[in-house]
Amino acid sequence: MTPKEPRVWLERLDSRLAAQLQFLIEADRLKCVLRGCRIADGSRRENSAEHSWHLALFAIVLCEWATDTVDLSRVIQMLVLHDIIEIECGDSPVHDKDLSASKAAREAVAAEKLFRILPADQRVRFHDLWEEFEEAQSPDARFAKALNRLQPVLLNHLVGGGTWLDYDVDEEQERSVTRNIAAGSAALWEAAELVFAEAVQNGWLKPRL
Amino acid sequence: MTPKEPRVWLERLDSRLAAQLQFLIEADRLKCVLRGCRIADGSRRENSAEHSWHLALFAIVLCEWATDTVDLSRVIQMLVLHDIIEIECGDSPVHDKDLSASKAAREAVAAEKLFRILPADQRVRFHDLWEEFEEAQSPDARFAKALNRLQPVLLNHLVGGGTWLDYDVDEEQERSVTRNIAAGSAALWEAAELVFAEAVQNGWLKPRL
Numbered sequence: 001m002t003p004k005e006p007r008v009w010l011e012r013l014d015s016r017l018a019a020q021l022q023f024l025i026e027a028d029r030l031k032c033v034l035r036g037c038r039i040a041d042g043s044r045r046e047n048s049a050e051h052s053w054h055l056a057l058f059a060i061v062l063c064e065w066a067t068d069t070v071d072l073s074r075v076i077q078m079l080v081l082h083d084i085i086e087i088e089c090g091d092s093p094v095h096d097k098d099l100s101a102s103k104a105a106r107e108a109v110a111a112e113k114l115f116r117i118l119p120a121d122q123r124v125r126f127h128d129l130w131e132e133f134e135e136a137q138s139p140d141a142r143f144a145k146a147l148n149r150l151q152p153v154l155l156n157h158l159v160g161g162g163t164w165l166d167y168d169v170d171e172e173q174e175r176s177v178t179r180n181i182a183a184g185s186a187a188l189w190e191a192a193e194l195v196f197a198e199a200v201q202n203g204w205l206k207p208r209l
Numbered sequence: 210m211t212p213k214e215p216r217v218w219l220e221r222l223d224s225r226l227a228a229q230l231q232f233l234i235e236a237d238r239l240k241c242v243l244r245g246c247r248i249a250d251g252s253r254r255e256n257s258a259e260h261s262w263h264l265a266l267f268a269i270v271l272c273e274w275a276t277d278t279v280d281l282s283r284v285i286q287m288l289v290l291h292d293i294i295e296i297e298c299g300d301s302p303v304h305d306k307d308l309s310a311s312k313a314a315r316e317a318v319a320a321e322k323l324f325r326i327l328p329a330d331q332r333v334r335f336h337d338l339w340e341e342f343e344e345a346q347s348p349d350a351r352f353a354k355a356l357n358r359l360q361p362v363l364l365n366h367l368v369g370g371g372t373w374l375d376y377d378v379d380e381e382q383e384r385s386v387t388r389n390i391a392a393g394s395a396a397l398w399e400a401a402e403l404v405f406a407e408a409v410q411n412g413w414l415k416p417r418l
Contacts, residue, residue, distance in 0.1 A: 008407060009366075009400070009404050012403055017271075017400065020270050023270060024263070024267055025249060027266055028248055030262075032248070039237055039240045040237035040238070041238070049262045050240045050256060050262065053259060053265070054258065056262070056265055057233060057289055057293075060286055061229050061232060061233055061327075073282035076282070076289070077285070080262065081266070081269070084266075122270065154233070157218075158234065187226060191218070191222055194218035198217060
């Protein structure tokens with residue numbers, strides 16, 4: 001009932017469009033990559049596709065709070081693309097030390113493999129956008145990264161601990177992995193600090209030793 | 210373990226930022242709205258949040274195929290926002306005649322309720338973007354709508370029938386609900402026609418009577 005090959009119709013299309021559609025079909029697999037975080041009602045773990053949608057919405061709603069002037073279109077494109085390499089190498093939770101240590105190398109290989117499906121011009125453009133996000137040096141990437149760190153903070157708080165409890169995290173560890181929020185937006189960092197304080201008070205995040 | 214209220218930290222924030230974060234927290238519920246379509250591996254139904262992410266990616270990859278010149282940033286913003294009202298009123302599959310008949314009225318009420326959470330300027334802007342998408346008259350909205358119709362065509366084909374079999378759909382019915390693809394992009398309509406032909410041949414879509 002689900003014979004996914006051959007896709008004869010793709011072979012009858014313009015080769016550029018066929019490559020693009022092939023990429024979009026591959027990308028569907030991001031819906032099956034599970035993250036450490038739960039969704040806000042706590043019922044299940046979040047997948048990387050819906051996480052990326054949520055971040056795009058964060059960008060649209062919160063762009064006025066970026067410290068630097070940002071190009072909203074580029075910020076959203078980075079966020080839509082930023083996790084797509086996880087199709088090849090899975091999610092690496094920030095509090096998982098082993099996975100985090102090998103993350104950059106694994107993701108570089110994955111990016112090479114995945115973006116190769118695209119026509120050459122888009123392969124380069126998407127790879128550059130993904131790298132810019134990872135490096136978090138440009139104003140657009142700094143803000144995108146800030147949102148990517150803020151969203152799991154809110155989800156962990158909403159579910160009463162989430163990955164903070166899973167990984168036995170204290171507030172200093174949490175601050176060290178979310179410092180990117182401050183680099184992208186002072187106002188959002190202030191919000192995160194309020195969340196951390198309440199989470200410590202509720203026993204969801206361990207106090208500083 | 211998951212006491213979602215009260216969110217005292219939100220009350221200590223700037224009221225504009227607090228309203229925006231409240232909206233983003235509500236929006237999380239879109240991850241639990243199930244659509245008729247399955248994801249590409251056929252393992253489960255797609256939710257509206259990951260669907261919206263997929264469409265944003267479609268826009269980034271395929272924007273060169275739009276018939277009219279489009280503003281990619283606006284197209285993506287429409288696609289990120291277009292289903293968010295389903296938090297209040299659920300998804301209405303295009304081939305479900307009862308749900309489709311009442312869709313516009315139910316969604317208008319839902320939009321009013323949901324966007325009210327936002328600060329006034331964003332409430333108006335988001336509501337306008339959502340309406341522009343629904344009306345499908347502007348070049349940006351026509352292209353966004355085309356992508357929103359193309360994606361389920363690809364998914365149905367990938368899973369060997371999907372909602373075409375669920376709703377006993379024939380190729381003329383399918384063409385009537387996907388005509389928006391042609392309005393947004395001649396090249397993508399050509400691709401859809403190839404998919405329909407192969408789907409009929411495979412028995413996934415009934416032939417024209």
